[in-house]
Amino acid sequence: MSVDHDGVVLDGDGTRCVHGGQPDPVTGQPLHAGPVLSAPFHLGPPDEPTPADFYGRSDNPTWRALESAIGELDGGECVLFASGMAAIAAVLRIGAARGGLVLPSDGYYQARALAHAELGPLGVAIREVPTVGEWPTLDGAGLVLAETPSNPGLDVRDIPAAAAAAHAAGALLAVDNTTATPLGQSPLALGADLTVASDTKALAGHGDVLLGHVSTRDPELAAALRAARTRGGAIPGPLETWLAHRGLGTLDLRLARQAANAAALVELLLAHPAATDVRWPGHPSDPAHAVAARQMRRWNGVLRFTLPSVDAVGRFLGASRLTGSATSFGGLQSTADRRERWGDAVAPGLVRYSAGCEDTADLVADVRQALDAVG
Numbered sequence: 001m002s003v004d005h006d007g008v009v010l011d012g013d014g015t016r017c018v019h020g021g022q023p024d025p026v027t028g029q030p031l032h033a034g035p036v037l038s039a040p041f042h043l044g045p046p047d048e049p050t051p052a053d054f055y056g057r058s059d060n061p062t063w064r065a066l067e068s069a070i071g072e073l074d075g076g077e078c079v080l081f082a083s084g085m086a087a088i089a090a091v092l093r094i095g096a097a098r099g100g101l102v103l104p105s106d107g108y109y110q111a112r113a114l115a116h117a118e119l120g121p122l123g124v125a126i127r128e129v130p131t132v133g134e135w136p137t138l139d140g141a142g143l144v145l146a147e148t149p150s151n152p153g154l155d156v157r158d159i160p161a162a163a164a165a166a167h168a169a170g171a172l173l174a175v176d177n178t179t180a181t182p183l184g185q186s187p188l189a190l191g192a193d194l195t196v197a198s199d200t201k202a203l204a205g206h207g208d209v210l211l212g213h214v215s216t217r218d219p220e221l222a223a224a225l226r227a228a229r230t231r232g233g234a235i236p237g238p239l240e241t242w243l244a245h246r247g248l249g250t251l252d253l254r255l256a257r258q259a260a261n262a263a264a265l266v267e268l269l270l271a272h273p274a275a276t277d278v279r280w281p282g283h284p285s286d287p288a289h290a291v292a293a294r295q296m297r298r299w300n301g302v303l304r305f306t307l308p309s310v311d312a313v314g315r316f317l318g319a320s321r322l323t324g325s326a327t328s329f330g331g332l333q334s335t336a337d338r339r340e341r342w343g344d345a346v347a348p349g350l351v352r353y354s355a356g357c358e359d360t361a362d363l364v365a366d367v368r369q370a371l372d373a374v375g
C-alpha cells in the first residue's frame with residue numbers, strides 16, 4: 001500500500017504493514033474494523049442482483065481487507081486459504097489440470113505427500129528436483145513449484161531463472177515464499193506466476209493462527225483460485241483472518257529483530273565447535289548468499305545448524321531457557337525443530353532454528369551456554 005498524500009508517496013515497509021487493508025476513515029465508524037462472523041448475509045428482494053457478500057464460503061469483508069493488504073505487498077491479487085497447505089493444495093490442483101508437477105525434493109514435505117497421495121493416483125506425473133541445481137527436462141510440466149529459501153535446508157533457487165525454465169516448457173512457476181515473507185521477497189516481480197505462503201509463520205507471526213494465501217497477477221488464475229476455494233471449502237475463519245491482519249501490522253518490526261538475532265546467532269554458531277553445517281542466506285559466507293542477495297529485499301530469522309546427535313539436540317534444548325522445542329517458525333519466541341523427526345532426509349542432529357524477538361544480547365548469551373552444554 002502506498003499512501004499518496006499531496007504527492008508524497010509513503011510506502012515504506014512499516015507504513016504498508018500498518019496501513020494495508022485498513023478501512024477508509026468514516027466519522028463515527030471504528031478506527032479498526034472487527035471480524036465479520038456471519039455465515040449468511042442479507043440478500044434483499046429476490047429480483048435484485050446478488051450482493052458481493054451472500055454466504056461466508058464465497059467471500060467475506062474481513063478476508064477482503066487482509067487480501068488487499070497482502071496483495072499490495074506481493075504486487076498481485078491475493079486469495080486467502082485456511083492454511084498454507086490449503087493454499088498449496090489449490091495451486092497443485094490447478095497445476096495438475098494443466099500437466100505434470102515438478103516439486104522441490106527438499107522443500108516442505110506435505111506438498112510432496114499431497115501430490116503423491118492424491119494426484120499421482122489420478123495419473124498426474126510428479127517429478128522431484130532439489131532446490132539447488134539444474135532442472136531436468138520440464139517437458140509436459142503444467143506447474144513447477146520452487147521453495148526459496150527452502151525448508152529446512154535454506155538453499156536458494158534463482159527465481160528469474162526458474163521462471164524462464166518453467167515458461168520455456170509452457171508451465172507455470174509457483175514459489176513458496178513462506179520463509180521470506182512478502183517483505184523479504186517478491187516472487188511475482190521476479191517472474192513467478194504464483195506466490196504461495198503459509199501465513200501461519202512470520203506473517204501472522206504469533207503462533208495462534210493457521211492461515212495461507214496465494215497471490216498472482218493473472219486475473220484468470222485469481223478467479224480460478226477463488227472458485228477452487230469456494231468449491232473446496234478450505235476457507236479461513238474470519239476471526240483467524242482478523243488476528244493475522246493484526247499480526248501483519250508488526251511484521252516489519254518483527255522481521256527486523258528476528259533477522260538481527262539470526263545474524264548474531266550465526267556468528268556465534270560459526271565460531272562454536274558444537275555446531276556444524278550452519279546455513280543462513282543472509283550471511284556473506286553462505287553458499288546461497290550471492291543469489292539470495294540478488295532476489296531478496298531483506299533477511300529473516302530462520303537458520304539451520306547441525307549438532308552431533310539426537311542426544312546433543314536434547315542437551316541443547318534442555319540447557320536453553322529461551323528456545324522452545326516446537327515446529328513452525330517466524331513466531332515471537334525463538335524455537336528449534338529437529339527436522340529428521342518429521343521424515344526430512346537430513347542428519348539426525350539438524351536443527352532448524354527460528355530466531356524470535358527476544359533481546360539480541362539475551363538470546364546470544366542463552367544460546368551460547370546451551371551450545372556449551374552440548375559438550
Ligand SMILES: *Cc1c(COP(=O)(O)O)cnc(C)c1O
Pocket residue numbers: 083084085086088108147151176178179197198199200201210211212328
Ligand atoms: C508450514 C509450511 C507450509 C504449510 O503451512 P500450514 O499453514 O502449516 O498449512 C508450507 N510451506 C512451508 C515452506 C512451510 O513452512
